[in-house]
Amino acid sequence: xxxxxxxxxxxxxxxxxxxxxxxxxxxxxxxxxxxxxxxxxxxxxxxxxxxxxxxxxxxxxxxxxxxxxxxxxxxxxxxxxxxxxxxxxxxxxxxxxxxxxxxxxxxxxxxxxxxxxxxxxxxxxxxxxxxxxxxxxxxxxxxxxxxxxxxxxxxxxxxxxxxxxxxxxxxxxxxxxxxxxxxxxxxxxxxxxxxxxxxxxxxxxxxxxxxxxxxxxxxxxxxxxxxxxxxxxxxxxxxxxxxxxxxxxxxxxxxxxxxxxxxxxxxxxxxxxxxxxxxxxxxxxxxxxxxxxxxxxxxxxxxxxxxxxxxxxxxxxxxxxxxxxxxxxxxxxxxxxxxxxxxxxxxxxxxxxxxxxxxxxxxxxxxxxxxxxxxxxxxxxxxxxxxxxxxxxxx
Numbered sequence: 001x002x003x004x005x006x007x008x009x010x011x012x013x014x015x016x017x018x019x020x021x022x023x024x025x026x027x028x029x030x031x032x033x034x035x036x037x038x039x040x041x042x043x044x045x046x047x048x049x050x051x052x053x054x055x056x057x058x059x060x061x062x063x064x065x066x067x068x069x070x071x072x073x074x075x076x077x078x079x080x081x082x083x084x085x086x087x088x089x090x091x092x093x094x095x096x097x098x099x100x101x102x103x104x105x106x107x108x109x110x111x112x113x114x115x116x117x118x119x120x121x122x123x124x125x126x127x128x129x130x131x132x133x134x135x136x137x138x139x140x141x142x143x144x145x146x147x148x149x150x151x152x153x154x155x156x157x158x159x160x161x162x163x164x165x166x167x168x169x170x171x172x173x174x175x176x177x178x179x180x181x182x183x184x185x186x187x188x189x190x191x192x193x194x195x196x197x198x199x200x201x202x203x204x205x206x207x208x209x210x211x212x213x214x215x216x217x218x219x220x221x222x223x224x225x226x227x228x229x230x231x232x233x234x235x236x237x238x239x240x241x242x243x244x245x246x247x248x249x250x251x252x253x254x255x256x257x258x259x260x261x262x263x264x265x266x267x268x269x270x271x272x273x274x275x276x277x278x279x280x281x282x283x284x285x286x287x288x289x290x291x292x293x294x295x296x297x298x299x300x301x302x303x304x305x306x307x308x309x310x311x312x313x314x315x316x317x318x319x320x321x322x323x324x325x326x327x328x329x330x331x332x333x334x335x336x337x338x339x340x341x342x343x344x345x346x347x348x349x350x351x352x353x354x355x356x357x358x359x360x361x362x363x364x365x366x367x368x369x370x371x372x373x374x375x376x377x378x379x380x381x382x383x384x385x386x387x388x389x390x391x392x393x394x395x
Contacts, residue, residue: 011037017044025050039065046072046084057214059382062088067308067349087341089320120156127153127183130215130226141171142180149207150177154184161188165195165206172204179205187231210383230254234387236375244363245371245393247311247346252302252377252385282380299380306357308378310347313364315374315388316340342374342386368394 017040021031027049033041036054042065045052056062069086076083124143128135133144133151144151152168154160160182172180187208199206208231214220235251268274273286275298282298282305299305320339323332348358371393376386 012040014040014044017041018048021045021048021050036065037061039068042086043068043072047076049082057217059213059384063308063378063382067351070344070347070349071351085343087343089341123156124153126215126221127211130221131181131183131228132224139171141168146181149179149181152180152182153211154182154186156185159186159188160184160208162195165199165208169199169202169204169206172199172206173202178203181207181209183209183211183228185211229381229383232377232379232383232385234375234377234385236387236389238373238389238391240391240393241363243365243367243393245313245366245373245391246361246363247373247375248360249303249306249309249375249377250359252306252379254305254379303357303359305379306377307380307382308347308349309357310342310344310376311361311364312343312374312376313345313366314371315342316372318343340374342376344376366393 021041021044025031028051030051030053031041031045032052033054034056036042036056037058038061039054042052042054046069054065056065066088073083125135128144128151131144131146131151133146135144136142136150139150142150142152144153150172154164165182168180168182172178196206196208209228210231212226212228214226217226220226233251233253234249237248237250239246239248268285268287270287270291271289273284276283276285281300284296284298286294286296288294318341320337320341321334322337324335325331326333346361346364348361350357369392371391372388373391374386374388376384378384
């Protein structure tokens with residue numbers, strides 16, 4: 001097995017892509033691959049001095065390509081060759097715009113309001129179908145129910161706030177409901193786990209879950225392949241010594257709930273296996289051809305969940321700007337999306353060859369001042385969680 005083989009099902013050999021890129025482009029040209037998989041095209045293009053743009057719908061493909069390209073950067077730097085930074089942009093959130101009514105006034109007229117109502121209904125139906133929940137009516141907060149858990153869906157284009165969650169808890173108390181799920185694209189920083197502990201204190205089992213990007217893939221929804229994962233919790237310890245700053249990852253906790261071990265033992269076929277999550281641990285259930293069940297716990301320490309983590313030491317220094325069409329003039333104009341671009345200034349990750357993970361960043365020299373520092377963690381299932389902290393350096 002060669003070092004470049006990542007066991008990705010559609011992976012092509014680098015030598016093949018090298019021949020294609022060399023024969024059709026020259027140094028400095030842009031190479032594009034819109035089904036990039038494990039990132040072979042981008043990796044080869046970078047080594048050959050080409051610029052590149054690649055995309056993929058699969059989060060595992062994107063994450064595999066990310067780690068591969070960082071290794072390419074490290075190899076080029078080690079060999080004293082030029083290397084460039086790259087950005088990963090999540091375009092899934094822009095698809096939400098299809099569900100938001102376009103209007104220029106401060107208030108919606110009756111026609112636009114009706115269009116918005118229809119779009120909201122379609123959005124909720126899509127989410128409920130993917131979540132396998134039944135729709136309910138006449139509730140100011142809940143739109144569906146799954147088994148005995150009531151379901152609320154957060155705003156399309158805004159993060160779920162504490163106020164939103166408090167309304168859900170109040171509705172549970174008012175109607176003597178003990179279990180509720182909130183589904184959303186984004187959550188206000190710092191909500192988890194405090195708000196869930198507060199809900200538990202008043203007798204409400206509250207689960208916060210992310211709406212995955214592949215929700216807009218109709219085939220995945222129809223096939224029941226869309227998975228909603230719980231919000232994870234990151235804890236870090238920043239250390240400032242003079243003008244050197246280090247970040248230690250001290251905890252990553254998840255509350256994923258999937259199939260129970262008991263149901264997996266019943267469902268798994270002889271000679272097959274299944275991965276389940278129970279009580280915060282990943283368990284592999286294997287059934288021999290003789291029907292004998294074997295259980296193997298794959299995670300033991302919180303760090304076993306972490307596949308990759310990175311630090312941006314000055315998160316708010318780069319705004320995400322996009323060109324949008326002016327509704328009046330028809331001309332494109334630059335507009336801030338409200339988000340910032342995460343820069344991987346330092347990272348540690350596991351590979352198939354090296355499973356070790358550094359939990360403390362190398363010292364970063366910074367000037368006196370206040371910094372917004374973003375810490376991004378990607379777990380073994382490819383789910384992305386970020387935490388932003390404020391650190392003051394100097395007096």
